[in-house]
Amino acid sequence: MNREEKKTVLAAVCGAALFLLIQSLHITLKGTFERNTLSALYLVASWCTSVFGFAIFAQGWLLFSNQLSRGRLYSSALFLGVCVFDLLHTLGFVGVPFIKSIISEDRSLWLLTFSxxxxxxxxxxxxGKEDTPMLVSGKNSVLRKSIILVALSLVIFSAGCYFLPGIVSPAKADFAMKLLNFFVLIVFLLAIAIIVYTKRMVKSSSLLIIIRSLVFLTLGQAFYMSMGGGMNIALMLGTVSSAVAYYLLLTGVYRLTIEEPFNEKHEIEAQINYLVYHDDLTGLPNRRRLLQCVDEMIQSHRTSAIRGFSALVVLNINHFKNINDSLGHYAGDRLLQLVAQRIKEASQHGEELFSMGGDEFAFLMTDRVGLDSCLLxxxxxxxxxxxPVDLESGEYHISLSLGISVYPGDGETAEQLIQNADAAVHNAKEQGVDIRRYVPLMQMKAAERLKMENDLRRALERDEFYLEYQPQVQLSTKELVGMEALLRWQHPKRGLVSPVEFIPVAEESGLIVPIGEWVLTTACRQNKEWQTAGYRPICVSVNLSMRQFLQPNLAGKIGEFLKRIGLDPCYVDLEITESMTLDKEKAFEQLKRLKELGVFISIDDFGTGYSSLHYLKNMPIDRLKIDRSFVSEVMEDSNNAAIVSTITSMAHHLKLKVTAEGVENEDQLQFLRQQRCHEAQGYFFSKPVRAQEFENIFLKSATFGMPS
Structure with a gap:
């Protein structure tokens, strides 16, 4: 229970106790002095009641006219009439000349009852209802109606005072007044109950003040019902209770219809302002705020007599896409929060961390004594x-790449410093190093990368991609058993662009998905054409990217396509990398769906990733491909020889096929045959060639002349 709620309960308890105390004491007035004193107090309380009633009217009608609400407007109209009735009651009851001749003491009590x-x-x-905004244009209409209603009520009251005494006896009139007062008491109690019940979940401080005013109105009504006739303590206390109630109502209506909406508007504006300059996920200041801070830093350097350095560091989480795609977006978001928290907690004076969006952060260091201090x-x-970083699915070791731009030296504006630091971090990732400081050449590379991305977007439309095929040979029989489809890009101006250059750009931009789909469909369609031409069926291997592999509908799309072109799935080998199996459960489900199609599954570049042998034995895969980096030095490096031997032995025990990539000479081939490696591919057999050349050289003669 908060403070305002305690006040409301206390008001109700104290009011009930006061009423019971007065009723039990039976206080009577014994002298003229006491009567005069009580009359004076009553007159003051009555005037306060009228003043507060008029203030409620003025507050809603004359003040803040551009912020009208239904509650404020109608309460103003209501209390215009109430304060008129209260004022006439007071003037008649205390015996003001002229008024007394029109409104006697008995009639004034009827005015009080009507009020x-x-x-x-x-x-x-x-x-009792929700407050709603109202148009200012409707204000005058409500005022006219309220004035007409008050005037009509006074006419009816005057007519009743003139005609009823001759018709209704004083006893019946007294009973009617008591019955009407009891009804008023019930309505006040009902109002309290309805407001408390309908707003039981959330009650603002203003609504609690209105409830307290109803408590005092109820208390005043109870005193009025017990006062009997003439001036007495109950009448005075009833009027005082009404004055307190009107004051509370004045305060409550102001807070409910003016102050709280005003504060709420400011809170919303503050929240919007916060969201404009902060990242919603991490709570860090965002790029917009970073631009402001770097601008302020630059101005400080220009106006300060102290000559120091400031550095902007852009941090990028390595392999974040793999983590995000494999473990899910929730894990990726949690990782970003933990990285932000760890850096922020380690921040020192003159340092601030910002979110750049995605998996990038910016770290601003000001007032450094030298460049070495920035690098350190x-x-x-x-x-x-x-x-390691502790996620729900386990602990993960992550690494960051950093790009640094220093002021003065690496840019004259905030935008330049940010762009240059961003170019430096991308260069660090490309070079496989932790930290790079910006040099102008990086900006040229960044521009070149952007141009390459734009060219990639048009390459599919312009039919600039083509496939080459590299044969896969079974070592025991020397037969051609398969081929790997390899993507090539013939740029109209650049010429032949290496996959090492454009594949990372395609993966980062997301273009790898449509490009990968083109490779798969083209390779499968070509394989079907060769089968239709009468050549012996062989398997075509196609690499899947991480983004392709994680598509929920991948198996359905591949199955539908193979059915449409009429290619048996057993002649398709999909190659994935070990990093795609980071999320074991998701990878297992995807592989299971693919295997149900009837395609083969291979793990490419095996030995360079981080697959768990425990999960490997349960994965629905068919083949391991030994990475060329191990095969190329198998005769010179005993460690590489041991790795190749271990992989082939493990594959045999797991009843998996094993294929060696990058075979370039006869010695490597003999070693692989000794290790009982099933298949091999590499320049020793053939470099990748175009479809027509592959058909002429290999499909017409499906064996290779290899030494026994």
């Missing part, structure tokens, strides 16, 4: 991740 009746029903109708601090950031 309480109007306020009880009005408050119930207004605050950058290396300390890398050391923060020597310990």
């Amino acid at each position: 309480r009746l109007a306020s009880s029903i009005g408050i119930l109708a207004i605050f 601090r950058s290396r300390e950031l890398l050391q923060l991740f020597e310990k």
Whole structure:
């Protein structure tokens, strides 16, 4: 229970206790002085009631007219009439000349009853519903209606005072007043109950103030019902309770319809402003805020007499896409939060961390004494991740690449410094190093990379890609048993672009998915054409990218395509890398769906990744391909020879085929045959060739002249 709720409960308890105390004491007035004193107090309380009632009207009608709400407008109209009735009651009851001749003491009590009746029903109708905004143009209409209603009520009251005394006896009139007062009490209690019940989940402080005002109105009504006739303590306390209630209602309506909406608007604006300059996931300042801070840093350097250095470091999480794609976006988001938290906790004075979006962060260091200090601090950031990051699925070792731009020297504006640091981090990733400081040549490479991405987007449309095929030979029989489809790009101006150059760009930009689909469909269609031409069927191997492999509908798309062209799935070998099996459960489900099609599955470049042997034995795969880096030095490096021997032995025990890549000479071939390697491919047999050349050389003669 908060403070305002405690106040409300305390008001109700104290009010009930005061009423019971007064009723039990039976206080009576014994002298003229006491009567005069009580009359004076009553007059002050009555005037306060009228003043507060008029203030409620003025607050809603005359002030803040551009912020109208239904609650404020109708409560203003209500209390215009209520304060008129209260004022006439006061003037008649205290015996003001002229008024007394029109409104006697008895009639003034009827005015008081009508005033309480109007306020009880009005408050119930207004605050028992949700408040809604209203147009300012409707304000005058409500004012006219309220004035007409007040005037009509006074006419009816005057007519009743003139005609009823001759028709209704005083006893019946007294009973009717008591019955009406009891009804008013019930309405006040009902209003409290409805407001408390309908707003039971969330009650603002303003609504609690309105509830307290209803408590005091109920207390005042109870005093009025017990006062009997004439001036007495109950009448005075009832009027005081009404004055307190009107003041609370004035405060509550102001807070509910003006102050709280105003504060809420400011809170929303503050939240919007926060979101504009902060990253929603990590809570870090974003790129927009970074631009402001770097601008401020540059201005500080230009105006300060102290000549130091400031550095902007862009940090990129290595292989984040693999982690995000393999473990899921939730794990990727959690990783970003943990990385941000670790760096932020290690930040020192004059340092601030920013989110650049995606898997990139920016770290701003100001007022450094030298370049060595900037580089040293950058290396300390890398050391923060020597310990693994703890995700729900386990602990993972991650690494960062850093790009640095230094002011002064590496840019004159905030945008230049950020772009140059970003170019430096991409260069670091390309070169496989941890840290790179910006040099102008990097910007040229970044521009070249962007141009290559744009050219890649048009390459499919312009039919610039083609496939080459490299034969795969069974070592025991010397027969051609398969071929690997390899992508090539013939650029109209650059000429032949190496896959080493354009494949990373395609993967980073997401273009690898449509390009990979083109490779798969083209290779399968070519294989079917050769089978239709009468050549012996062989298997075609196609590499899948990470993005392709993680498509939920991959198996369905491949199955539908193979069925359409009429190629048996057993003549398709899909090659994946070990990194694609990082999320074991997701990889297993995808492989299971692919195997149900009838295709073969190979793990390419085996030995360079981080597959778990425990999961490898359960994976629905058919073949391991030994990476060319082990085969190329198998005769010179005993470690490589041991790795190749171990992989082939393990494959035999797991009943998997094993294929060696990159075979270039006869010695390597003999070694692989001794290790009982099933198949091989490489320049010793043939370099990758175009489809027509592959058909002429290999399909018409499916064996190779190899030494026994």
